[in-house]
Each structure stands twice: as structure tokens, then as C-alpha cells.
Amino acid sequence: MEMTTALWSFALVVGLLTLTPGLDTALILRTSALGHRRQAWGVVLGIQTGTLLWGALTSAGVTALLTASQLGYEILRWAGAAYLVWMGVGMLRSRAHPEPEDAAAADTPADTPAHGPADGLAAGWRRGLLTNLLNPKVGVFYVAVLPQFIPAGAPHFAAGVALTCVHVVEGLLWSTVLVGFAQALRGWLRRPSARRAMDRVTGLAVVGFGVKLAVSD
Secondary structure, eight states: OOHHHHHHHHHHHHHHHHHSOOHHHHHHHHHHHTTOHHHHHHHHHHHHHHHHHHHHHHHTTOTHHHHHOHHHHHHHHHHHHHHHHHHHHHHHHSOSSOOHHHHHHHTSOTTSOOOSGGGOHHHHHHHHHHHHHTOHHHHHHHHHHGGGGSOTTSOHHHHHHHHHHHHHHHHHHHHHHHHHHHHHTHHHHTSHHHHHHHHHHHHHHHHHHHHHHHHOO
16 A cells, blocks of 8 residues: 555545544534633644644554553543543533623634633643543554554554644644634523533533443443
């Protein structure tokens, strides 16, 4: 398999994976729809940083330990499940009325940069990164799939990172669509009842992902 063919083939596989609704989609939509645009992009960048790290570690052979060590996998799995449940419960407990900085952001033009803890790029990046890295299934996916697309004779690490970058680019493009769609809902989400519904739906989804990760084999 030539490198060009491998890139296109891998792009098709991870493209379908990217378009499949999941935890990443829920976090990006919820954060952006509530008006935290900077934090939403932080979540996006954090998720893609995690993806790049998984790809690099897989290319270096490190993530093979996840499939070889049951204890290592279980530790990461339970840590990820606990983090997701904690995050989801926090969303469920959030108040329906916007915080002062949220109210100010709602009256701020879309092209005005938002500042403050709620809209922090770094806070979103940490959330996205932890969500991605604490999901051992992402590592297992890369261990199982990525090596199959690396052409024989190609530099293993460089080819693996190049393929991972394809996944990252597709993730960024799809995230741009999600953020734009969520921004269009901001007017509707200014109502407390709508914000409450968004938090409950997303919180339940995140808790569900955490429980599923905990009970999965």
C-alpha cells in the first residue's frame, strides 16, 4: 500500500468515525451553544491534542501496553469513567439561570472576544484533553486500526503521525460545523428553560458514556 493510498483510505475510515455522534460532539455542541465560544474551541483543540497524542504513542508502540496489560487498561478505564460521571453530574447540577458573565456574553456581539473563567480557552482545552486521554477505547482503536494503514517499508513513526494528522484535520473541520450550528441556537438557549434542558440532556449523555465505559468489557 502506497502512502497516498493509505492516507485516503484512513481518511475514509476516521471520517465515518468523526461524523458518528458521541461524547466529543455532545461536549462541543453544549459548550458552544451556551455562548462559551472560546471554551468551545478550547474543547475542540483539547480533543484533537489527545487524538494526536494517541496516534503518536501508538506509532511509537506505547499504547500496545493497553492491550497487553489488563491492569493498565482497567486503571485508565475506571479513571475515565469516574471523570465522565463527575463532569456529567456537574452539568446536571448547573443552574438554569446564566451566571453574570454568561448574561454579559449573551449581550455581546458574536465577533467580540469573551474573557473570564467560563469562556477560558485553557479550561476548555483541559476538559477536551482529559476527556480524550481518559478514554482507553481511543487508544485501543488506534492500536487495532492505525498499523494496518502504515505501508510496508515506510518509517513507522512518521507514517503513523501523518495518518493521525488526517484524523485531526477532519476533526477540526467537523468541529467547525458543530460550533457554527450551535452558535445559531444561542438565541433560543438564552431562555432559562432551554439552558436547563441543554444541561440535562448533555449531562445525562456524559454520565451515560461514563457508565457505559465502566461496565464495558
